[in-house]
Amino acid sequence: GAGVSQSPRYKVAKRGQDVALRCDPISGHVSLFWYQQALGQGPEFLTYFQNEAQLDKSGLPSDRFFAERPEGSVSTLKIQRTQQEDSAVYLCASSLYAGDEQYFGPGTRLTVT
Amino acid sequence: AQTVTQSQPEMSVQEAETVTLSCTYDTSENNYYLFWYKQPPSRQMILVIRQEAYKQQNATENRFSVNFQKAAKSFSLKISDSQLGDTAMYFCAFMKPGSGNYKLTFGKGTLLTVNP
Numbered sequence: 001g002a003g004v005s006q007s008p009r010y011k012v013a014k015r016g017q018d019v020a021l022r023c024d025p026i027s028g029h030v031s032l033f034w035y036q037q038a039l040g041q042g043p044e045f046l047t048y049f050q051n052e053a054q055l056d057k058s059g060l061p062s063d064r065f066f067a068e069r070p071e072g073s074v075s076t077l078k079i080q081r082t083q084q085e086d087s088a089v090y091l092c093a094s095s096l097y098a099g100d101e102q103y104f105g106p107g108t109r110l111t112v113t
Numbered sequence: 114a115q116t117v118t119q120s121q122p123e124m125s126v127q128e129a130e131t132v133t134l135s136c137t138y139d140t141s142e143n144n145y146y147l148f149w150y151k152q153p154p155s156r157q158m159i160l161v162i163r164q165e166a167y168k169q170q171n172a173t174e175n176r177f178s179v180n181f182q183k184a185a186k187s188f189s190l191k192i193s194d195s196q197l198g199d200t201a202m203y204f205c206a207f208m209k210p211g212s213g214n215y216k217l218t219f220g221k222g223t224l225l226t227v228n229p
Contacts, residue, residue: 042219
């Protein structure tokens with residue numbers, strides 16, 4: 001079956017612009033995670049959804065970051081007023097249930113100029 | 114908070130040989146999961162192997178096996194009969210289940226190059 005997909009794959013934004021990153025999880029997967037991966041680093045947790053409920057957003061670096069999953073499937077990560085330090089690869093992962101194997105998407109590489 | 118340390122930023126191995134990647138972690142929890150993920154140059158992260166802390170037996174998946182030393186908080190990955198397709202970044206990761214959040218905490222990764 002189809003895996004986790006993310007769009008766009010690449011995004012270039014000028015400093016101060018707003019961006020929206022989309023994640024399509026594997027159909028039927030209850031849990032959805034967003035991670036941020038800086039160059040040469042391991043991914044770092046941003047936020048976690050179980051169905052449409054955002055159960056943990058402790059990893060969001062500032063109030064410029066906002067995530068939603070209104071119908072419990074597709075999720076959007078929005079970054080307002082982008083800054084250069086937001087440049088990273090944003091990874092989405094889904095799992096059938098909490099604690100199960102997380103399947104990762106290909107990521108969106110965001111470059112803020 | 115849990116931390117995961119991978120002390121080898123880069124490693125290389127000849128094709129068909131065996132290589133071991135190191136990982137240590139710090140936690141006060143007794144029940145947790147440990148993972149090794151592989152991230153090839155295309156960047157899609159793939160699960161290689163998983164170990165539940167309550168299991169004494171080391172996990173094995175074909176050419177991949179782990180050496181889990183709970184008391185030492187060590188979780189190394191052994192790749193036997195290395196293949197060119199094993200070239201990738203390898204990340205060790207920790208999860209604390211049952212906490213209401215099943216996030217993964219990753220190390221910084223080890224870049225493994227398999228040479229022909």
